Amino acid sequence: MIHFNNVSFGYTKQKPLYANIQLELKSGSVYGLLGKNGAGKSTLLKLMAGLVHPQKGLLTVCNANPMKREPDFLNQVFFIPEEIDTPNIHVLDFAAEQVPFYPRFNQTQFLDYLKELDVPMTKLNKMSFGQKKKVWIALGMASNASLIILDEPTNGLDIPSKRILRKLIASIVNEDNCIIISTHQVKDLDSLIDQIILVDNGEIIVNTDTNTIIEKIIFQHSNQQEISNSWIYHETSIAGHLFVKKREMEEDVSKLDLELFFNAGITNKIAIQELFNQKS
Amino acid sequence: MNNHFSLIRALLLLRKNFKESGSSYLLMFLAGLGILFLSYGLLIVASFHSMFPTGDRKMIFVIGLLLGGTLFSSSHYGFFKSEAKTIQFLLLPATTGEKLLVGFALTQIMYLIIYLGIFTGIDWLMCLTYNEFVAIPNWIIEQEKHYYQGKPIFQSDTILFKELVILYFITTSIAHLGSLSFIRNAYVKTAILFVISFIGIIYLNNKMLVMLIPEEIMPHGKYFTDSFRIGPLQQPTGIVTLPESWQLRISWFLPIFLYSSCWIMSYYKLKEKQI
Amino acid sequence: MNFHSNKAIYIQIADLICEKILLQIFKEEERIPSVRELAINLEVNPNTVMRTYEYLQDLEIITNKRGVGFFVSVNGLKKVTDYLKKEFTEQDLPTVFKNMQLLQITIGEIDALYQQYLKWNKKPL
Known part of the structure; x- marks a missing residue:
């Protein structure tokens, strides 16, 4: 269109x-x-x-x-x-x-x-x-x-x-x-x-559908102290960490947290682009 | 509906315009009417013991025609100040030509007809009032009494009606173009630009003539240089005039050229308008 | 509708439909709301509901009759029970077990509470 x-x-x-x-x-x-x-x-x-x-x-x-x-x-x-x-x-x-x-x-x-x-x-x-x-x-x-x-x-x-x-x-x-x-x-x-x-x-970071997002990444919450290297992005509060990471095949899909996805895309542009942009 | 000019769509646009801006047009109409009445009232009061002055009335006519007309034309795209209204206007499914036609109809036809109508009416009414209420002084002899009769100015042939209407068309077209080009204070900006380019053109014209002709010269002409004097003022050595046919051609070509270029520019301004 | 859990929205909608089938609000071989109806009702994208229906079709809980709409399968109730049981054992139970371990609750205590619950909440038939 x-x-x-x-x-x-x-x-x-x-x-x-x-x-x-x-x-x-x-x-x-x-x-x-x-x-x-x-x-x-x-x-x-x-x-x-x-x-x-x-x-x-x-x-x-x-x-x-x-x-x-x-x-x-x-x-x-x-x-x-x-x-x-x-x-x-x-x-x-x-x-x-x-x-x-x-x-x-x-x-x-x-x-x-x-x-x-x-x-x-x-x-x-x-x-x-x-x-x-x-x-x-x-x-x-x-x-x-x-x-x-x-x-x-x-x-x-x-x-x-x-x-x-x-x-x-x-x-x-x-x-x-x-x-x-x-x-x-x-x-x-x-x-x-x-x-x-x-x-x-002035850059299109991602153009993708929500199904692809929830298939490729997971939005989760952790109340552990440590931060994992596999996380693409995380937000920390007293309640623990909200984080985004790559989804493994056997893992269940999680609900798309658009705010978290947005913040992940803005702060860790490269990782997000690598996951979603086939061309670059 | 298709992408070509459609008169039906243009009429729909015109109706839309009247419905949406009708109340402000009415307000402008009433204001104009009030100003005309007021100035005529003042004229009558001022001429209680003398003639009803045709000169002043012509002045009012010209001011109302040209100043009023240009003010009205330069306010036509006043809504460009509002981004939302501009978006709505630009995205309304009609061609540029149709949208432009609304501005044309309002500034070139509607204002002129309505103004001529109300001015004639008021002038006639005021002459009647003057004749009814203002007594002719006793010492005026019978043969001169008719000078003291107020007569509608359109009955006198001293008014340059054709020239004024042409001037109206040109100035309002410039004002309309100005309204499209400037979002804020369109009238003032257009007027300043107009005066600057007017002076600039005269200056360049004279400069060019001076460069072309080695002797001392003085250009002369009503609307364009149609003659010039050679030699100093005290001892002119000759006067050069444009051939008759040239003068005739320029005098119709110039206004038509100005007018059409204004509208062609307006068309492209509107077509290429971005926000 | 508010989608509170961390499951994908299309799965939450699937759970919702399963619950309705289990409660026999949607009965076997009866038509369920169309994709559009449900999308408007839940204020979600119709494509999401479509995904839910595809998911439920894969689980053989509902069937698509072309041009008519979506129906609960012949043995939909059993399929739903199986599906929800699986979900419960795989997802909810581990959390319960984890808390039991953490709070040192024995299975006997749980059983007593469960028996009491059953006494008060007889299954509506």
Whole structure:
């Protein structure tokens, strides 16, 4: 669905943010884009949507060049930014003006989603930030776009809405679409993500699926004092060590701890890359 | 829907624009109306014992047309200040041409029609009011009394209507382009850049003429150099004028060139816009 | 749903379904929720549920009838009991034994407690 072929990008020519990245995203999955603040997560999302243009390389999204921003490409993509700004009109009027541009938009779904997310039927300027964000989320989910990009979707959402969001995302995943979520709040959405893209310092450290992760490494807890050499990464507290290590064939798989995986990828980049990247 | 220009989509965009920004347009309209009424009111008060001044009214007309028009045009992409709104605008499934057409329709057609409409209306109404309430002084002789009758300015032929409308189209197109190019303080930045390039062009034009012609010269012309004087002011040795056909061609080529380049640049600015 | 244990989520979901079969909420030869239904209900990725169902199919606990959905196998209850027994002996018992050793608890003590438990909690039929 999305191919980055040697794509380079930087906001200025002198300071490249991404250099020659190779990345492939397939449909039928929920991608979690993880990275530290300022690691370039939003930029990667903007590249996919055609909001910023690569300096070099070839980028194909839904068989189109996103740079051209052609209507047939744009109506397959729905981007929900982190910050929300809406005109001061009624939520239904707002939606009614968007709908004609998205041929696969489903009005019934939209109204259902609004109801489930507990969005009041009022003017948008009377809504809180979180409520406005939920309007966008409902709009995006009802657009039936092939590529749905969510930049920090849980920011500003209250606790019940996060649960509904998880249900909504689980309900719209199918073989033909692709959902990309960039998030800091890993725990909000970790049970939904089945593909992980880890970025740091303008580099794609890992792009792999969660099954491969739990097959290749184990997340465990140890209350022993000593630290083993076989650990890829560990975090120590009074309760002992939380550690990541390579899984042996006979060992049972463990639950994926995304936070631990993230920290492992950032601190012990080489070991993680060795395990997951066939090419390098 | 496909990737080619579609009038239906353009109309949908226009409707969307009106629905979303309708209230701010209404506010601008009312503000404009208020300012016009206020200035006309002041004019009437000031001319209680004299003629209803057509010159001042023309000034109001020109200011409203050009200043108002450029201010309106340069605020068209004001929402670029908000990243979320910019993303929404850029990713809305419509072609660049269709999106640009909204700006064109609003700045080049809608403002002009509405402004001409309300100005004519107010001017007519105010002339009526003036004639009704302001008494012609007694010492005016009968033959001169008609000078003291307020007449709508469009009835007088002294107004350079065609030139003003052309000027309106050009300045608002520049303001529209400025609005696309600068995210903050688009009006001020465009105005400064406009003045600098205007002065720069005049300077370069004169410099070039001086370099081309060995004698002392003084260029002259209304919109472009159409003649120049050779020799010093006290003792001119001759006047060179552009051939008639050249002058004619330049005078229509120049505005069309400026206008179309503004819109072509706007098109590519919008097409290549990144955030 | 909260996935508290350190087992992979797809296994935790499998355990959940096994428990339902054991409690006869899902009866033999009856249809169980579709992948999508269960994914929405548990707020997990449908691919994870799919993996669970594949896992349970491998264990012959459930079967896939093409175009209809997933059903508990004919002798699903026995298969589940076997599976959970295996899991219990291989995973839970070692921890219990370890604690028994650590706290010096004899098997006799455990037996007494177990008999008492059985008295109070009769198996619901």
